[in-house]
Amino acid sequence: MTAPEYFTLYEADSMQVLHGSDYANRLNNPTPATKFMMTRGRGETLRAMARVCFSHGPGIGGMMLTIRSACETEHLPALRSVVLTAAQAPRVTGAHLCMADAEASAVRTAET
Numbered sequence: 001m002t003a004p005e006y007f008t009l010y011e012a013d014s015m016q017v018l019h020g021s022d023y024a025n026r027l028n029n030p031t032p033a034t035k036f037m038m039t040r041g042r043g044e045t046l047r048a049m050a051r052v053c054f055s056h057g058p059g060i061g062g063m064m065l066t067i068r069s070a071c072e073t074e075h076l077p078a079l080r081s082v083v084l085t086a087a088q089a090p091r092v093t094g095a096h097l098c099m100a101d102a103e104a105s106a107v108r109t110a111e112t
Helices: 015-019 021-027 032-040 073-087
Strands: 050-056 095-100
Touching: 015 021, 050 073, 073 095
Parallel strands: none
Antiparallel strands: 050 095
16 A cells, blocks of 8 residues: 555646635635545645656556656756656556655645
């Protein structure tokens, strides 16, 4: 079993939306369903606000693999090449390389 066990992906029009008060208010007032799901987790909830650096393919499918790693900016071109190669593998519908915004990701809320 992996940890965290659940993965949720949200898309926003801009990073400013994720820095805004409306988003913070939602995170600090979780719904009953969110509270229930948070009790089912094993360990801490991880939240990463990220920008898409590279995307290939629509990514529509029934399964998802996520890989989280640390990477210095100068290594992004090589990592982009790896993601492109992965996206072209048989039965892969898309691959996306995202870079976390450390400041936005570090904000603690009632939900976490």
